[in-house]
Amino acid sequence: MLTSFMSYLGSQFSPGVAGNQLWALIYILIIFAGVSVAVIAMNWLERKALAHFQVRLGPMRVGPHGLLQPIADALKLLLKEDIIPAEADQVVFWVAPLIGLLAAFTVYTVVPFGPSQAVSDMNIGILFMLGVSSLGVLGIVTAGWASNSHYPLIGALRSSAQMVSYEVAMGLAVVSAILMTSLNESGTGTLSMIGIVQAQQQQGIWFIFKFFPLGLIAFVIFAIAMVAETNRAPFDLAEAESELTAGFHTEYSGLRWSLFMLAEYAAMIAVSSIAVTLWLGGWMHPFPNLLSAPAWEFIFSLFPALTFGGLAAIAFLGAARMPGHSFFKIQRAGLAVFAALLGVLALLLLVVAIAGRHADTSIAARFREGIDYVYWFVLKVAVFMYLFIWYRATWPRYRFDQLMKVGWKVMLPISLGVLIVTAIVGVLVK
Amino acid sequence: MTPEMTPVATPFFFYLLSGLAIIGGVLVITRRNAVHSALALIVTLLAVSGLYLMLYAPFVAGVQIIVYAGGIMVLFLFVIMLVNIERTVKERQFNRIWPAGVLAAAALLGLFVSVYVKGKTLLSDPVTGKPLWPDPTISLPDSSNTQQIGVMLYGNYMFAFEIASLLLLVAILGAVIMAKKRI
Amino acid sequence: MTDPRSLSPLDLETCEKPYLDSNELIINMGPQHPATHGVLRVILKLDGEKVLGTECVIGYLHRGVEKIAENRTYTMFNPYVDRMDYVAAVSNGLGYCQAVEKLLNVEAPPRANYIRVILTELNRIASHQLWLGTHALDIGAMTPLFYTFRDREEILKIFEKYCGARLTTHAFRIGGCQYETYAGFEKDVKNFLAFFPPKIVEYEALLTGNRIWLERTKKVGVISAADAIALGVTGPVLRASGVKWDIRKAQPYANYADFDFEIPTGENGDTFDRYMVRMVEMRQSLRIIEQAVNGIPEGPIMAKVPKVIKPAVGEIYHSIEAPKGELGYFIVSDGSTQPYRLRVRPPSFVNLQALDIMVRGMLVADVVAVIGTLDIVLGEVDR
Structure with a gap:
């Protein structure tokens, strides 16, 4: 047991690849707990940041500066009466939040926090992530339908149409990033999340700067589509409170409602980590091509502290x-x-x-490396999380037909164009 | 290089996924409520995608989830949700030609069984002489699966692939023309 | 042009049938709904998201203000009018006091008129701020609401210092004002004049150039000038359709004739034009206040009004330009101390009629945008 526990620490592979089930389980638990804590922190941060955008203070009463507010909220939601409307479809109503939650948490199996700091490294990692995160919409759709009420139904219809149309632009933007991974000697790209980051490491450039401005455009397309994909402002049509009261979760209360929120925030973190992996160099620190001397490594390793x-x-x-x-x-x-x-x-x-400042194979060095990787990855994701809040504070909400127009008539042609141009440039460069 | 993949509890997962697929499939045709049927179909599709993974076809598995479970089924639900459930529940589940359906299903089952039995024992590839049924112990290189599919689709079967996409385009145009009041 | 008289807004049967024989969806929006600004209930007939027709159900806040007037003396009824359009209580009071003054043939002294104009215009700004915040919130922009409420506070502080109340001010009396301005009133108002223009710029920075805001407001809830006139729509909604009609200019009351200001008008009659008209109106109100506070004369603030108000037999209609449109009072006097009949012509109620023709053919999201842009207050609609 102990040997199997310790043996993995020196490994270069994620536990899923190495077939180390014990460590895979530990990673799953760590990630599950980490994401849950991140969601709680995000809850507090969103309320606080939004309040400061809006000349308010936000939560101040529960704990110093409202630090314990999310815990109080969670307790309240747990103790709240759990209402299932009499006319609702009982089973589907019950299952719907779980679908969303499962989809949101399952994608974390392939999120690469570091070269070996992931539960597993599938060779179709990015496909898996896109696919499973697209299943989240099923939770929303079924919730809206099962409530057997008009507002949730309209919310569900909006959300399904929205997600299906934005997924196309999103997918094309992702493909143009994947094309960039194939710019090596062998000419074969990869779909593996870890492989994509390693490709950026080898080419010495984040894909957002690759073939400037092609990478940037694809990244922007993805960054817009991921907001639509997670139903956040300004694309929060499915739960537009001024139009549909609360949209698809109008009839939900208590624990089940909180599961939706948990799924929403977990999905936000998940799509942000896709963006970070594909375009922002995943676990790499800034300027990996210029500042890679050991002294710089040491300076960058001080950042977490x-x-x-x-x-x-x-x-x-x-x-x-x-x-x-x-x-x-x-x-x-x-x-x-x-x-x-x-x-x-x-x-x-x-x-x-x-x-662990010396790059050797000692436990301390490996620990230091791991912390660095996770730190930079999480920091980049955190920037996206802040952007989500910023969008919400700044922009009005799109109307449904405008959302569709933006998705199909603007984003889709641009992402297709970027894909084609990227392919041409890629061939020319080789 | 990644270390050798060691499949874990393969028979267990095979039976689990196949069982899920079959249960889901049965539920699809027996549920009176169309939305329940659609949800059962999603379970089936996901289970089948798991089976693809076990067959070292990760790309097909991923596409199955994205296209079928995430895309087409959402559109299905979109349409079904607008249908008046009250009316569909009251309608008869099976029409009078169900014996023909059973017959067709039995014939298909017979075909599967005969292919399985014969393929395992008798049939062999006419060129190489090897048995048509693949050796169960063979492990395919899984890393290049996506690449191989790409080469196949855009190389050997380019024409068929493009014809299929043209066909889909025609279908889309037809649907738009039929549904739109004025173009 | 659709003749609005051919559409009966209260009849959902006149609307077109859904496309492809699909089921129409009837949705009940309100009376408890985040975007109906109170207790308005709108029954929407939808084809998918497209609005085929609407029906407004009102009366959830009905208090019988007009009936109450018949049982109160003219003086006693004065505070009641504050409760109609409670975000523009000063305007309501001004209209009522002036109507009774007209009935009594009394003129308020010049100083009282200046104080009235300053407070009424401050109230117009406050009302427009509240409109802007809630309208932006309806369209999904959360932040302007807090900014406008933060700045509206400065106006409410002036009200509070002047008459002790912030919302239902009861600032004016029949014949003038009861209170002399407090020490430092002029300084407060001048401070506000310096404080507010940058804040309008701040609101506009958030909204006016924002692509989403433009898309959500341009060509949304269009009403033509002819339709607007036929429906009796007044105020910024009418002016945004291109009709230059402002009672402050057309039939000047108080001493508005003394001030130099412009009446902004729109061209397209859409939600964006209404937004711009109101934004310019806030600036014009500042101009009026500036002129008034600089030219405020000394003198009495109360005309000679009998202790017991007993107008001669007769009837009177007097209207003013409230922030939301023409606010009129029709009073019939039978010579007693109480009005025989008092009828209010509330701008919100009349403007709300336009909802149906403004949203037909639009989407659900536009309904909330249009309710916001009409700037209704249910206290005034239901009275």
Whole structure:
């Protein structure tokens, strides 16, 4: 047991490829927990960031600066009465949120947090991700239908038409990125998520900058399509609250409703990680072609510690700036403890970064590498998450026919054109 | 190089997926509610895609999920949802020619069984002389599967492929003309 | 042009049949719905997402204001009008006070008129801010709502300092104003004049040039000038259709004739034009306030009005340009202390009639956009 546990640490492959079921299970658990925590954090962050966009404070009461608000929300949703409308289709109503949730979480099996930091590396990784994430719409459609009510039905119809049409542009944008992976000696590309990042590593360039501006256009197409794919503003027609009250989840409440939210946020993270993998160099740190000297490697490996140190400093500052009134005593203490935890984490990361600074096969070095990979990947995904919030605060909502027009008449021709031009340029370059 | 893939619990997954596919298929034709049928069909399609994976055809499996389960079935549901369920539930499930259907199904089953039995024992490839039934122990190189399909489709079967796409285009145009009030 | 009289808005049977004999969908929007601005209920007949016809069901906020008037003295009824269009209470009060003054043949003194104009125009800005925030929210832009509410607060603070109330102000009395301006009133108003123009720029930065906003508002809810006139639509909705009709200019009341301002008009009568008309109106209101606050004369603020108001037998109709359109009061006096009959011509109620012809053939999402752009307040529709 222990040997099988330890033996994997030195491996170069993801557990799925190495056939190491124990580690695969551990990775699955880590990712499941990590995504759930990320969703909770995202919930807090969205409410907070949105509030600050809108000259509000957002949650402030539950915990210091509302840090415990997501937990309070989750508890509330768990304890809430779970209503199934009498006229609803009981079984489908029950299954619908699970379909969405399963689809959203299954894609994480192939998300490459690092060259070996993934549950598995399928050779059709990107196809698998697109396919399974497209199944999420089934949850929305069935939920809307099973509610047996007009608003959810319209929401479901909107969402199915929207997703099917945006998937086409999305797929073509992905194909143009995959074409770029084949620009090597052997001329064979790859669909594997890890392979795509490794191709960028070999070519020494993120695909967003490849054949400028072709890569950029494809990336922008994907970045727009992924917002539509996840039903977020300005494409949140399926749950447009001013038109359809709550769209497909109008009749849902309590735990089942929270499953939809969980699925939505998990899907957002999933599509963002596709974008990061395909165009933003996945786990690579910035400028991998220029700044690859060992000194630079060391500097970049300090970033995780610096980030957490910065967060700790912000939290300490927040604790220090709290009003002196005795009412805030507990909150201040709580925030200070939180800051201290972040600080300890930062110190640990610093220790690991320094201990593993030599690129050898020692455990510390491998640990340092792994942390770096995951850090850069998660950081890039986090930028997308912030963009999702930013979009929501800034833009009005598209109308259904305009959404279709943008999808079919603008995005599809552009992505087809980019694909063709990429292919031509690729052949010419070779 | 990746290490040798070691299939895990293969028979278990084979029977699980085939069972799911069959149960789903039976549910598709027995459910009175069209949406339930469609959901059962999705289960079948996903199970079949799992079987493709086990046959070292990952590309086909991925396309099966994207195109059928994610695309076509969503459109199916889109249409079915607009149908008045109340009326369809009351309608008769089978019409009078079901014995003919059973007969056809039995004939197909007979064909499958005979091919299986004969293919395993008697038939052989006329050119190479090898048995037509592949050796179960053979493991195909799975990494180049997608590439091979691409070479086949855009090389050997280019003409057929393009004809098929033209046919689809004609069908799309026809549907648009029939559905649109004014072009 | 469709003759609006040929369409009976209250009859869903007149609308066209759904395409391909598909089932039509009848949706009940409201009275509890996020985008109906209160308790409006709209029954929508849909073909897919296309609106075939609508029917407005109103009366969920009916309080019988006109009937109450018959049982109150003229003075006692004054606060009730604040509860009709509660986001523009000052305008309501102005219209009512002036109608009774007309009935009594009393003129408010000049200083009172200046104070009235300043407060009414501030209220117009406040009302337009609320419209802008909720309208943008209906179309999906969340943020302008908070910006407009933040800035509306400055106006409400002035109201609160002046008369003690923020929403239902009851600022004016028959014959003038009850309260002299507080110390620093002019400074507050001038501060607001400096504070607000950059905020309009901020709203416009979020919306005016935004592609999605343009697509959602241009050619949406179009109403032609002829249709608008035939339906009796007034206010910014009428002006956006190209009709230069503003009672402040056409039949000047208070002392609007003294001020120099322009009446913005649109061309296409679509939602975007209505948006632009209101945005320009806010700027024009600032111009009026600036002139008024600089030219405010000294003097009495109350005309000589009898303690017990007992107008002679007769009837009077007086209308003003409320933020939402023509707000008219028709009062019949039988010589007693109470009106024999009081009828309000509310702009929201009349403008709401245009909903049906504005949304026919559009999509569900346009219905909420049009309800927002009509700028209705259900308190005024139902009275």
